[in-house]
Amino acid sequence: MKIAIVGAGKLGRNVATALLGGDHSVTLIDTNEELLEKISSQMDVMVVHGNAKEIKILKQLDIDSYDYLIATTFNDEANIIIASFAKKLGCNKVVARVRDPEHMQQINFIKETMDIDHIVNPNQGITVEIYKYLAEKYTLSNGIFSSGKVSLVEFPVKRYPKLIGKSMRDVPGILPNMLVAAISKNGKVIIPHGDEIIDKNDFVYIIGEKAPILELNSKVHERGKYTDLQKVMIVGGGKTGFYLAEMLSEFGAAVKLIERDKERCHYLSTHLEDVMILHGDATDLTLLEEENLDLMDAFVTVTGFDEDNLLLALTAKQHGVEDVIATVSRTSYAEIISRMGIDMALNSLDITTSNILHFVQGSKKIL
Known part of the structure; x- marks a missing residue:
């Protein structure tokens, strides 16, 4: 298959590497010429320097001859526009990475009006994996x-x-x-x-x-009927923490969410009515103990800082929490955390890549 990937960041490169393991011709498009030169010397891919939001770039690429276009840039709007343009120019299937929760609230409308076949959300993807582990078991x-x-x-x-x-x-x-x-x-x-x-x-x-x-x-696995999950503590009020708190609260668990940014706490408190929002630094053991860490059924740390997540996960285990989950950006950290007795260590890059490959190949690829 011919596959075009827009965005040579971590996700774009990860997807390209995984696809090269199969019978695929991969083209990587980015505005960073220096980065593309480095990639072309390391990977067997065709690289194109240019802005894929410009229709002329897609036409020069003969995008209508491609089976898939995958937009993985850091900008949601750019990914949506690029995927939509590619589809209208004749690309068979298009995928866009979208991260903003507000976009996700109208995802079906975006897919339908922009003619996008598949949308991946890294934060939502990792949230679903955590939710399945904790709530559905x-x-x-x-x-x-x-x-x-x-x-x-x-x-x-x-x-x-x-x-x-x-x-x-x-x-x-x-x-x-x-x-x-x-x-x-x-x-x-x-x-x-x-x-x-x-x-x-x-x-x-x-x-x-x-x-x-x-x-x-x-x-x-009837929702809310069978679960020993009653009390959950989440550290980190970013997109992943937000999605997870919302899902677990709807499931019926009593959720405490700790966030160090005061302004973010205000946002969370106005959007998560049934979740207890706590402003503070979770690396302060006193705060965790005051909030009865040892009485939690599960502890999830999604701060965005690997070292903090590692420390917090170990602390929760030492306090006897049964299910402890940490997210990490580096695969090597995920392996270390797993060896240290933490129940689950997740890397959003791998989960998002797997999601994309599942769509492209029609079957889950284990990374």
Whole structure:
């Protein structure tokens, strides 16, 4: 496939690197000529110096011969305009990175009127991953088997009482066209035999065709019905913290959000009615202890500063918080945090790249 990427920043380069692993011809467009020269010496891509908002640049590129254009610049409006121009000039599919929450509130209107096929939001993407881990506690993987025809769902058996006390031979009568692929008993995953009995404290992994698995998933992960997640502390009131606080609050959790910028706190307090907004420096242990860190079910640090996130995550773990999550900008930090016992370390660059590749290739690429 022929793919044009506008913006040679971290995301643009990351997507280009990932696409070069497949049978793709990649063109990278940017206004920074010096950066493009450096990239061309390191990567097997065609580079074009110019402003893709200018229609003449897209026409000179013969954009109508491209399968995809992906706009990844730091400017939302530029990405929307570039993607829209490319689509109207004949590019098959277009993708735009959009980060502003106000744009995301009218995302469907933007996609429809500007004729954009797919929009990615790094902050929203990482928020969804955190939310799924904390609030839903499940794994639903479409596309793992048979190109998406077979899916997997995992859940505690107590959420589907019909399975309690039953053997593997009983399962087909309870869950037609589905199979118990594995059971987690006391933290140990086993492949069950026909006589294996399902205990009320077990976790089960069920596979089957997509439609019945999705129906089962809606029953065992009904929003707000099954969760031990009651108290959550979030550090960092940026876009990710905002999205996450909003989602977890709607889910039913009591959320405390700590932000050091007073003006930002005012904005958050007027837009997040059911969230407790706290103005202060979370690296001050006294503040965390005063706000009962040790009583939290989950702690999420999304400050935008890797070192702060690392320190805060370790502090939360030392205070006995069960689920601790940190976002980091450097992949090496994510690996370090994982080794130190933090439950989840997320890199928005990798998640956004994966989102784009999922759309372009039609299947999730693990980075």
